[in-house]
Every structure is written in C-alpha cells, then in structure tokens.
Amino acid sequence: MQNGKTVVIGVIGADCHAVGNKIIEHALKEEGFNVVNIGVLSPQEDFINAAIETNADAILVSSLYGHGEIDCRGFREKCNEAGLKDIILYVGGNLVVGKQDWKEVEKRFLDMGFNRAYPPGTDIKLSIKDLKKDLGIEE
Amino acid sequence: MDAILLIDFGSTYTKLTAVDIENEEILATAKDLTTVNTDIMIGFNKAYEKLMESIGDKKVNFVKKLACSSAAGGLKMVAIGLVPELTAEAAKRAALGAGARILGVYSYELNKHEIEEIKNKRPDIILLAGGTDGGNKDCIIHNAKLLAEHIKDVPIVVAGNKNANDEIEEIFNSAGVFYKITENVMPKLNTINVEPAREVIRNIFMQKIVEAKGMKNAENFINGILMPTPAAVLKAAKILADGTDKEEGIGELVIVDIGGATTDVHSIAKGDPSKPGVTLRGLQEPYAKRTVEGDLGMRVSAMSLFEAAGTRRIRKYIPNTKYDIEERCKFLQQNVNVIPQTEEEYEFDEALGMVATEIAMERHVGTIESVYTPMGIIYSQVGKDLLNVKYLIGTGGVLVHSRNPEKILKAGLFTMETPNYLKPTNPVIMIDKTYILSAMGLLAEEYPDMAVRIMKKYIVRA
Numbered sequence: 001m002q003n004g005k006t007v008v009i010g011v012i013g014a015d016c017h018a019v020g021n022k023i024i025e026h027a028l029k030e031e032g033f034n035v036v037n038i039g040v041l042s043p044q045e046d047f048i049n050a051a052i053e054t055n056a057d058a059i060l061v062s063s064l065y066g067h068g069e070i071d072c073r074g075f076r077e078k079c080n081e082a083g084l085k086d087i088i089l090y091v092g093g094n095l096v097v098g099k100q101d102w103k104e105v106e107k108r109f110l111d112m113g114f115n116r117a118y119p120p121g122t123d124i125k126l127s128i129k130d131l132k133k134d135l136g137i138e139e
Numbered sequence: 140m141d142a143i144l145l146i147d148f149g150s151t152y153t154k155l156t157a158v159d160i161e162n163e164e165i166l167a168t169a170k171d172l173t174t175v176n177t178d179i180m181i182g183f184n185k186a187y188e189k190l191m192e193s194i195g196d197k198k199v200n201f202v203k204k205l206a207c208s209s210a211a212g213g214l215k216m217v218a219i220g221l222v223p224e225l226t227a228e229a230a231k232r233a234a235l236g237a238g239a240r241i242l243g244v245y246s247y248e249l250n251k252h253e254i255e256e257i258k259n260k261r262p263d264i265i266l267l268a269g270g271t272d273g274g275n276k277d278c279i280i281h282n283a284k285l286l287a288e289h290i291k292d293v294p295i296v297v298a299g300n301k302n303a304n305d306e307i308e309e310i311f312n313s314a315g316v317f318y319k320i321t322e323n324v325m326p327k328l329n330t331i332n333v334e335p336a337r338e339v340i341r342n343i344f345m346q347k348i349v350e351a352k353g354m355k356n357a358e359n360f361i362n363g364i365l366m367p368t369p370a371a372v373l374k375a376a377k378i379l380a381d382g383t384d385k386e387e388g389i390g391e392l393v394i395v396d397i398g399g400a401t402t403d404v405h406s407i408a409k410g411d412p413s414k415p416g417v418t419l420r421g422l423q424e425p426y427a428k429r430t431v432e433g434d435l436g437m438r439v440s441a442m443s444l445f446e447a448a449g450t451r452r453i454r455k456y457i458p459n460t461k462y463d464i465e466e467r468c469k470f471l472q473q474n475v476n477v478i479p480q481t482e483e484e485y486e487f488d489e490a491l492g493m494v495a496t497e498i499a500m501e502r503h504v505g506t507i508e509s510v511y512t513p514m515g516i517i518y519s520q521v522g523k524d525l526l527n528v529k530y531l532i533g534t535g536g537v538l539v540h541s542r543n544p545e546k547i548l549k550a551g552l553f554t555m556e557t558p559n560y561l562k563p564t565n566p567v568i569m570i571d572k573t574y575i576l577s578a579m580g581l582l583a584e585e586y587p588d589m590a591v592r593i594m595k596k597y598i599v600r601a
Contacts, residue, residue, distance in 0.1 A: 006273070014512040016418060034273065036328045041418055041510060041519050049222040050328050054274035065513050 003032035003137050006056040008047055010038035013071035017064035020093070024060065027124045031132075044075050048082045057135055058088035060127070061114075068095035069108065076113025088134050090127060092118030142166060142199045143585070145578035146183065146206035146361060147368055148173055148354065150213065151399075153182045155190045156578035157199065163589055165573055165597060167193040175210040179357050204361035205581040209368040211352040214239045214344055217262040220246050220324075221269035221278045226299065228422055229324040230268040233298065233333035235429045237340035238370030239264070248281045254289045263348045264340060265293050267307075270300030272326045283307045287314035294343050298324045298336040319343065331423045341366050369429060371580030372396065372534070373405050377427045378583045379594045380407035386591040391528045393503075393563060394576070395496055395551060396535035399438035399475060402495045403535075404503040405429045410523025417507065417518045424523045430503045435495040437488060437537055438475040441468040448494045456490035456550070485542065492537055493550035500551035505561045524561040526553060531563055532598060534571035544570045545601035570601040 007028055011021050018040050025037045036054050038046050047059050059079075063071060072091060079087055091114045096105050102119045109117035115134060118127055132138045140161055147154040153173045157166040169190035174182035191199075216239035220227025227246040234241055242260040245253055257265070265286065269279035279299040286295060287310050295318040297307055304320050311318045319342075322335040349355065349364045357364065366374070372394065382388030391408035406428050412419060434443035445453070445468040453464050460483065467487055471477060479485045505522025531548055538544045545568050553562040575597055583590035 014510045014517075016512065016514065016517050036271075038328070039418070039420075041420060041517075046420075049225055052222050052275060053225050053269075053325070054271045054328055055276070056274075067513070 001032050002034065005058070005135055005137060006034040006036060006054050007058045007060055007131070008036045008038065008050045008054065008056045009060045009062070010042040010047055011040040011062045011064065012042055012044065012047070013063060013065070013067055014041065015063055015065040015067070015071075016040045017062075020064065021062060024062065024124055027128060031128050044071075044078055047075075048078055048084065051079075051084055051087060052082060056087065058090065058131060061089070061091045063091065063093045063095055066094055066097035068093060072109065072112060072114070088131070089114045090116045090118070090131070092122055092127065094120050140197065140199060141202050143582060144201045144204040144361075145581045146204065147371070147577045148175070148179060148183075148206060148208035148210040148357070148364070149368060150209050153179075153186050154574065155186045156575055157190060157194060157201075158578070158582060158593065160202070160586065160589065163593055163596075165575060165593070166197075166199070168573060168575075169193060173210050175353060179210065179354050180360065183357065203585060205584065206357065206361050206364045207366050207368045207371040207577055207581055208349065208352075208354060208364050210354065212240070213369075214340075214348060214367040215242050215261070215263045216240065216266060216340075217242050217257050217260060218244045218266045219249065219268065219282055220244070221275055222246060225328070225422060226268045226270065226325050229331050229333065230266050230298065230336075232331065232425055232428070233324045233336040234266050234340065235431060236333050236370075236373060236425060236427065237337040237344075238367030238373065239340065240431070240433075248278050249285050251285075251289075254285050258290050262293055263351070264343055265290070265295045266336065266340070267295055267297050268299040268324045270303065271328055272301045272323050274300055276300045276303035276306075279303045280306050280310070283310050287311055287316050291316055294318065294347055296321060296336060296339050296343065298322060298339075317347070325422075329422050331425055333425050337370075341370060365581060365584060368577050369403060369431075371577040372403070373427055373429050373580070374583055375576045375580035375590065375594065376405045376407050378587055378591055379579075379598070382591055383587045386588045388591065389530060389595065392530035392532055393525060393528050393551075393566070394532045394534060395499065395538070395548060396533075397492050397495050397537040397547070398436055398535050399537075400433070400436040400440050402432045402435040402499040403429060404432075404499050406503060406523060406525055406528070408523060408525055408528050410505060410525060412520050413524050413526050414518070417520050419520050421521045424505070428503070428523065430499070432495070432499045432502060435499050437491050437495070438471055438477070441471040441491065444468065444491060444495060447498055453490055453494050456493045457486050460487060460490075462487055488537075489541065489543060489547060492541065492547040496547055496551040500562050501557070501560050506559050507561060508559065520561070522561070526561050526564050528563040528566050530569055531566040532569045532571060533601065534574065534576045536574075539571060539574050548601065568601045569598050571598050573597050
C-alpha cells in the first residue's frame, strides 16, 4: 500500500557505499513510500533538485565514509534557498571519524538544521518509525 | 519506372533526390535556392527542371513526393521546465530531437519579464514541462496560467507532471489556447521519455507550422511536408544504426553535420560506461540524441566559432597560415557566400571545420571525472560514453564538398590531451557523399527496409 509520501534518498559526497543505500530503498518501499533514490556520489544540489521535481516530503541523507560533517554543511540553508522551507531532513551512517561522543555529534547535525541524526548501526526500521511520526502518518 | 521524389526545403537550398524504387538506386539529385519569401515553388520548380534534365530520357513516374523543411528559420521552439538540470533539460532534449531550433530554455516559475521575452522570440511551438509524475505541479500550473494569459497564439505542447494535466486543460480551454497534452518528458527522476513529445511536436509542425510559414501551396504538389529536416536526419541515423525488422542495421554511430551557421551532432548509442567501476550520474541520455551548436559554423557563425575556440586552438590545425585568424573569421562572417579558391583558403576552411567538429563533439559526448575518496580514486560519468561507437559519419554541405572529409572528422575523435571527453576512439569514418541522409529519413516513413539498404550502399568510407 502506498502511503502517498515521497522520500529522496542518496549517499552524499565522494562516498560510493551502495549497499546500505539499496537496503534503505527497499525498506522504505516496503512501508509504502514513494522512493526517489539518487544513488551514490551525490552532491547536495542533486538531493535538492530531486526533491523539487518530485515534490518530496523528506530527504534522507546517508554518509558512510566519515566526511559527513563536511558534506552536510549548509544543506538546510540551500534547501531554504531553493524553496524547500519545511522539508524534513534526516542524516545517518558513519557520520564522523574517530571515537566521538554521539550526543555531541548528534547536536552538531541538529544545529545544522537536520530534523534527526542517527548513529552507526541504527536499524532502518527505527528511522522509518520516526519518519512516519514526523510526517503524521503513524498507524 | 516507379520512383519517389524526396525534397528538403533547406534554409538556403531546396534539394531534390529521386529514388528508383524498383532497383533501389538514387536516380538523380538536384538543388536550387530556396524561395520561401516569394513562393517556395519557384525554387522547387527550378531544381525540379534540373533533376528531370539529369534523369534524361528515362520515363519516371513519381508515386510519392515527400518533403522535410528547415526553411523560414526552421522549427523554432522554447522549452520550459522546473529545475534547469532536470525537466528543463529533458524538455530541451525532446525539442532538439524533434528537429527544433531552441530559442530559449526557461526554468522554475516564469515571471512577466520572461513571458515578454518568450513572446518577442516568436517561437513556433512552446514545450511546457515541469515536475515528475506525482511530483511538483505548482510550477507548471503557474506557467500555464501565465502563458494562457499572455501568449495565446503559439501552440503549446504540455509534457509535464500528469497530475497537473486536468487543471492545465481547464486553463488552456478557457483561454482558447491551441495545445496538446502528451506524456511527461521526465516521468521519474532522471528518467527521460522524449519520444511522445517529439511525435506531438512533429504533428503540430505538419498541421500548423508548414502553413504558417507560407509553404502550404507546396502541399498541392507534394504529399506532405512531414517533418523538420534535422528530425529527418535523426530518423535516418536511427534506422541506419538499428535496422528494421527485415534489414540489419550497422550498429552504434555518430553523425556530424557542419553548416554555415550551426554544427549538429547526432548519436545513436546507449552511452553506458564502457569501463568497469564507473558510476553514472545525472539525467538519463536519449538513445537517439541530437545537439546543435549555434555558435559553431563556417560562415554566419565564423566569429562566434572564433570566440569559442580562440586563435591558438584554430592555429593548431594551420600553424603556417598567412592569415590573421580573427580577421579571416570576420571576413567569412561578412561574406557568407565565399567559396575557397586558393590552397590557403581551403586550408583555412578545413581548420574551421576541424575546430567546429572538435568542440561540437566535446559538447555532445559525456565526460568522466575522477573523484578522490578515502577508498581511492573512483570515476563518475555524466552523459554518453561514445568511446566504442562503430561509425562516425559526416554529412552536410561543408563535409560532403570537402576535399578531405576524413581529416576534418578525425578532429572529433578521442585524444589523450583531453581524456575526460568520451569521444569515439577508433570508428570507421564514413561520408554521406550523395547527401541523402535527410531524404532517407523521409523514405523511411514509407519504405524503411529500402532506406536502410540504400544508405548502406551510398554512405561510403571517407
């Protein structure tokens, strides 16, 4: 059953980890989302352009290679600039390198304007549950 | 004997090709100046007389007379989409593939100033796109409203988000706009669907544009002006590459057409990465792709060619020329009818042709970029990989009449100096010596198998 919501997903920056990306696509489709997967090696602009054309409700950004913080800077500002004012932004994966305190990392991404950030090893089901809540389609 | 007459009302010349359909041979070709400003049939009749003269005593019965046209400025179009790199680009590609000259590409919500600009450009058809199916529809509806309010007399092809179609229908109906709705040029993100829009554009061209350009009286004598000339060339290219149900094609190919004002490149190829480990990015490319470089030409566009290339790039091909490159280009632009006479003039024209080919190919083909990642270097490709294309074919007056078409076409090949451009590496270089490609595109409408066989016979190694 389609739930009528469109989500743009992709792997940001010079990151070519494709497996998790496919799993996320699969899991979201199972839950009835219309998934627009822009794939790996995606700059911020590609996420935003895709979201505009498809009238997306949320953007889920993955980053596996530790440079997520650099790649995600200014994302929310660019969304605002492009007219995607209230779009929901999530980010997850191995966002930073080294043993850093997750609470601090999460705060950094929330300060950047992401609605939610997920640490390594998060079950995608958890994120989908949050997403449904944030989009107001909780069953 | 039974024959078919194929006519190309070109911007400068009206070209006729008579095909013997019993023996599948070109009987004769002839041309004369196009006379669209007075009566298009004057130039046609002159060419027709020449044609009959060279056919001679043979008794010929023309069972069909088919035409294409790029006279009176060709098919002029404006393309409108949402995001510049996505639906606006897809709309542009659909219009190019339909054989149009693009006057402008617009994106996002139009403003009054842009509407005024579009009006002043006097397009023959406007292609309106925007949003994937189920995606954004605010933008295309906004643009439809503005168009309906301000530009009522230009036919509009709607090829955007299907969810917006009902509303657009209402807007255009109540404003009395002539419009046709067709499938979305980008139904899903990065997936292109240009054929339905191309077909609708071609139909409107046949129904309305031919008449608007004062060519209706030609239709009393011929069976129809079926399509714009570039669309006929693209059609011929496609059928030559793919073949038909009965006749085998020759495989993936690229066609270069250098003219006085523009340089066209057509490629019939999938363009998937030919090397392992390459990631494909961006908007999907049409299998049959046409690009037009309005700034690269031998005469009318000689100065813009100079500006695009610069002295050094042209001099690379003629290191010992006595000409000042810029002065000579200026001269050629002001004297568009100059035909080279001396060795030096020939060489200069050849060099211009080579630079036009080189740059037009660079703009047509895809590029590859190395991305440095923590996992090492990976490659990302945007556009078509044409490295392994089997044939490179030259057509158009400049190449057909050149003494050395192979040399000119070779300027469009892959080089290690610019390895990121995915140009053909080692294709067989062919030439459309009898200048029949557009005619064969027309013939293919009625006799596709024969068109393939004739092209295989008449398009020869350069």
